[in-house]
Amino acid sequence: MQMKKYLRINPRDNVVVALESIPSGTVFEELGITVSQDVPAGHKCAISDIEAGGDVVKYGNPIGKATVFIKKGSWVHTHNVKTRLSGKIEYEYNPVNSILSGIEQRTNILPQTFLGYRRKNGTVGIRNEIWIIPTVGCVNHIAEEMAKEFSGHGTEEKFGPENIDAVVAMTHPYGCSQMGDDQENTALILADIAKHPNCGGVLFLSLGCENNNFEHMSRYLEDIDKERVRFLVCQNVDDEIAEGGRLLNELIAAASEDRRVPVPVSELTVGLKCGGSDGFSGITANPLVGRFSDIITSLGGSSILTEVPEMFGAEQLLMNRAKDEEVFNKTVDLINGFKEYYERHDQVIYENPSPGNKQGGITTLEDKSLGCVQKSGSSTVIDVLKYGERVKNKGLNLLEGPGNDMVAVTALAAAGAQVILFTTGRGTPLSSPVPTVKISSNSQLAAKKAGWIDFDAGRAVSTDTGLDELGEELYRYVIDVASGKHVKSEIAGYHSMTIFKQGVTL
Numbered sequence: 001m002q003m004k005k006y007l008r009i010n011p012r013d014n015v016v017v018a019l020e021s022i023p024s025g026t027v028f029e030e031l032g033i034t035v036s037q038d039v040p041a042g043h044k045c046a047i048s049d050i051e052a053g054g055d056v057v058k059y060g061n062p063i064g065k066a067t068v069f070i071k072k073g074s075w076v077h078t079h080n081v082k083t084r085l086s087g088k089i090e091y092e093y094n095p096v097n098s099i100l101s102g103i104e105q106r107t108n109i110l111p112q113t114f115l116g117y118r119r120k121n122g123t124v125g126i127r128n129e130i131w132i133i134p135t136v137g138c139v140n141h142i143a144e145e146m147a148k149e150f151s152g153h154g155t156e157e158k159f160g161p162e163n164i165d166a167v168v169a170m171t172h173p174y175g176c177s178q179m180g181d182d183q184e185n186t187a188l189i190l191a192d193i194a195k196h197p198n199c200g201g202v203l204f205l206s207l208g209c210e211n212n213n214f215e216h217m218s219r220y221l222e223d224i225d226k227e228r229v230r231f232l233v234c235q236n237v238d239d240e241i242a243e244g245g246r247l248l249n250e251l252i253a254a255a256s257e258d259r260r261v262p263v264p265v266s267e268l269t270v271g272l273k274c275g276g277s278d279g280f281s282g283i284t285a286n287p288l289v290g291r292f293s294d295i296i297t298s299l300g301g302s303s304i305l306t307e308v309p310e311m312f313g314a315e316q317l318l319m320n321r322a323k324d325e326e327v328f329n330k331t332v333d334l335i336n337g338f339k340e341y342y343e344r345h346d347q348v349i350y351e352n353p354s355p356g357n358k359q360g361g362i363t364t365l366e367d368k369s370l371g372c373v374q375k376s377g378s379s380t381v382i383d384v385l386k387y388g389e390r391v392k393n394k395g396l397n398l399l400e401g402p403g404n405d406m407v408a409v410t411a412l413a414a415a416g417a418q419v420i421l422f423t424t425g426r427g428t429p430l431s432s433p434v435p436t437v438k439i440s441s442n443s444q445l446a447a448k449k450a451g452w453i454d455f456d457a458g459r460a461v462s463t464d465t466g467l468d469e470l471g472e473e474l475y476r477y478v479i480d481v482a483s484g485k486h487v488k489s490e491i492a493g494y495h496s497m498t499i500f501k502q503g504v505t506l
Contacts, residue, residue: 005019005026006018006022007019009059010060013047013058013059013060014046015047015058017283017361018361021039022035023035023038032047032072033045033072033073036071037075042361043075043361045074049069049070052066056076058367059370063313065084067081067082077361077363081363082364083313083365085349086349093325094320103294106295106472111265111476116267117197120225121225124418126198126419127435128165128198128200129199130150131201131202132147133193133194133204133205134169136210136212138176139206142240145241146248147167147169163259166495170193171496172186175190177506181502185500186212186499188414189414190217191221192388192390192413193413193433194221194229195223198433199228200251200255200258202224202229205232206232206233208236214233230251232244232247266299266394268302269301270302271303271409271421272376273306273423274372275423277360277362277423277425278360278362278425279361279362281423283371286372286374287374287467290375291467291468294377294379297396302394302395302396303376303397304396304399304412304417305396306398306400306401306412308334308402309342310365313364314373318331318373319331322380327382334400352365352403375421381397383398384397385397387400390415391415391416397415399412399415401500404498418434418435418482419478421478422436423441425445427452427453428452429494432497435486436487437478438455438489439457439474440455443456443462452489454477454488457474
């Protein structure tokens with residue numbers, strides 16, 4: 001099939017996106033333009049004259065203003081476009097109905113259950129892992145050494161006893177020399193992770209002299225399953241490795257009694273994140289994940305969208321989908337709160353996109369944000385969560401968190417996501433505390449980085465496969481992952497956790 005060389009996303013757009021590199025001199029008679037400059041794949045080309053100061057429109061919305069006159073056929077990017085955004089603004093609630101056209105007919109033929117671990121408190125995990133969680137970064141290497149004793153990295157084989165997926169050290173650099181809310185954030189996130197249903201047992205590892213000691217942590221752990229948690233103070237024992245091994249074997253023995261059972265997909269919570277985006281992210285991978293989010297929420301499950309700074313410029317679209325004025329006001333507070341965070345630190349609110357984003361074809365923050373929020377699909381925003389808060393209501397949730405990939409995926413896991421869908425146009429070996437499905441925005445990346453990428457969304461433009469069809473394929477893949485299929489980062493043995501640092505270090 002002859003594929004088009006460009007895509008006009010919305011009829012209102014005055015630019016098109018190059019689906020492959022378009023050399024100068026290329027004529028598109030149907031657009032009435034001759035391309036006057038080389039346009040790299042993923043970048044934009046003007047299809048009408050744009051006056052200096054005029055809006056550059058993509059996704060049907062302005063993504064910036066022309067800094068000079070842009071003649072049709074010209075390459076449109078950072079050299080001739082700047083953001084329209086500046087400071088905090090006033091918002092109005094203009095509710096729109098969720099548009100989930102024909103989704104019920106499509107979801108009827110999709111799997112309605114997965115094989116998960118039903119925990120004693122009623123929550124459901126998709127992995128049965130033993131996690132070693134340091135209360136302070138000083139004992140990170142000890143935690144890693146303990147995990148190595150039980151390691152099966154590099155294969156798809158499960159570790160040791162049946163039904164134990166892995167023993168993992170969830171290391172981080174914090175837990176001491178912190179004060180106030182910063183220290184409480186560390187304790188809160190570590191407790192959230194320890195109570196995660198993917199964790200069949202947890203060994204808390206302390207040095208013994210840190211601020212974030214077991215006594216401090218205890219009030220965050222009142223509702224944890226006491227049978228599945230152990231504590232070890234390294235300063236109090238002669239051989240911490242041997243003692244840790246003994247405690248881990250106790251946890252493994254208890255967790256290995258658990259079995260996978262059929263669970264309705266309404267028990268699934270999926271985190272939505274993008275990183276290393278390119279010009280294809282907003283037309284392939286992100287809208288594909290949006291299709292998935294609509295499917296899972298329509299079946300009674302939950303999805304979580306974070307990276308608040310990458311909502312700037314597209315936030316009104318999310319606000320208009322709030323289920324009521326209370327959720328609208330919480331969304332306004334979410335956006336303005338993050339802008340105030342930037343201002344408190346004397347930073348520019350709209351210092352985005354990153355160099356890699358720009359190289360991939362993203363020009364302004366509006367360009368990035370309008371592509372980013374497509375991961376949320378079309379469903380209603382049910383709730384807005386503060387950092388460290390866990391999902392309470394089924395459906396699409398917004399979560400306070402930065403754009404930083406490592407911090408954001410950890411925040412998603414702490415909020416209760418059992419699996420994360422991570423879209424990328426540049427590629428990343430990123431991992432998180434939970435299985436992280438890497439979805440490429442272009443097929444070239446999927447082929448080049450086969451050891452990183454789990455799902456190729458680039459087929460939406462490199463083949464004649466539509467986003468609806470790919471969305472159903474992605475849904476089936478996620479059900480397989482939820483039922484035990486390992487993703488690439490798990491096969492490599494990668495797990496990581498990064499806490500949002502917010503205060504003074506002593």
